Amino acid sequence: MNGLLVLANGARFKGTLLGNVEGFGELVFNTGMTGYQECFTDPSYEGQILTLTYPLIGNYGANDEFMQTAKPAAAGYVVDQIAAHPSNWECKGTITEFIERYHVPCLYNVDTRAVTRELRKHGVMKGIIVRADRTEDEIRELLGQSMHHNQISRVTTPYPYVYGDGKYKVALVDCGLKKNILKSLAANDCTVHVFPAFTPAEELLSINPDGIFMSPGPGNPQDVPEIVETVRKLIGKKPIFGICMGLQLISIALGAKTFKLPFGHRGANHPVKDLRTGRVYITSQNHGYAVSDEDLPECMEVILRSVNDGTIEGIRHKTLPIQAVQYHPEAAPGPTDNFYLFKEFAQMMEENRK
Missing domain, CATH: 3.40.50.880 (Class I glutamine amidotransferase (GATase) domain)
Structure with missing residues (x-):
């Protein structure tokens, strides 16, 4: 399903929606080359949509032993490519299976370099992950939500x-x-x-x-x-x-x-x-x-x-x-x-x- 990442300043980035789960939060980015599952389960990302700048996510799969808490805390994920066939001796499943298990919004096939440049230029800001067929009124309403402060x-x-x-x-x-x-x-x-x-x-x-x-x-x-x-x-x-x-x-x-x-x-x-x-x-x-x-x-x-x-x-x-x-x-x-x-x-x- 086609999806969009829409930022509070009006910037938009096209991608593919994993499943049909949409999300809202403060958009941030992480530059780590590994540790994607540790990031996904880090409580410090509560209320945030996490953009991973490394272009291939999931290449060594997923394993519950890597989790830092019982479930993901982030409000959503934005990534470039998702590895469909991971290879690692500790791999117990794909990162796609992990994300879908917890129903976390995820937009992939995104130009994450462009997203990162936008945040470095303008600072972190509110963003939404939505279906591409959302109307402009619906997008404005979703972006108008207030961020919570009880993380x-x-x-x-x-x-x-x-x-x-x-x-x-x-x-x-x-x-x-x-x-x-x-x-x-x-x-x-x-x-x-x-x-x-x-x-x-x-x-x-x-x-x-x-x-x-x-x-x-x-x-x-x-x-x-x-x-x-x-x-x-x-x-x-x-x-x-x-x-x-x-x-x-x-x-x-x-x-x-x-x-x-x-x-x-x-x-x-x-x-x-x-x-x-x-x-x-x-x-x-x-x-x-x-x-x-x-x-x-x-x-x-x-x-x-x-x-x-x-x-x-x-x-x-x-x-x-x-x-x-x-x-x-x-x-x-x-x-x-x-x-x-x-x-x-x-x-x-x-x-x-x-």
Whole structure:
């Protein structure tokens, strides 16, 4: 079936609709060459239509072991070619079967390079995936929908649970947790107590954790002042570590500001420089907001920066055991370059115990 991707600025891109499912969301792009199923199941894409710039998607198939959450979170996918005959020893099915199983809108045979140029020029914006026979009135009505701002509520766990059995007890605030974060913490001798995103600080502290972990998640950090207040109450009580949204929430709680990037950082090869050592790490990233350098509080030290645009990629507190990064060490770019961060968190908890 012929389909269209229509953007809020009027731009249109032709393609083929997979099935007949239509979609609405904020259109973004990811430049990764692999990891398409991990992207499709990353909670940070909640409410977004994800454009993949790599031209062939599905060449190594699909496997439920690659999923980062129980089901896809994105509002839709825009891709160029879909591989009909994948080849890989871990392949359990085609990516087409995976997408159709979860009824996610998908437009393929699209010039994704042109879509990416449009977003790089004008910034991310609302978009819709629709049948090509939709009338102009129907398209205007669909584009007129308001974006929702409760993304974290849509992806957080509905109930607490425990993962792993290690030396260090971690209270993890689930703002959009990925499976590999749990595996990485468990590999560093942690028992992870996962809590819903809006759990009060008192409940998190009631288990007497060795540390607090703030997970990644979707949306604007300024839309969840309740979680910021929770972090504020935890400061000075326990060691705290955060990833992506976790960094932004910790930074706001410490007194920093955040801002929206024009088209975000989404890909698997973003270079980040450690200002302490001069070493550059290859990182996986997925965020549309960043911490501002404007009026940074005195207590915060910037320890990592993006080589591409100079934005803040890592912070730590000058006197308290608090540290956070903007990128995703659990996504294994490198592939092991950034696993040291989980070890540093374990060290923070060990030193605090003493």
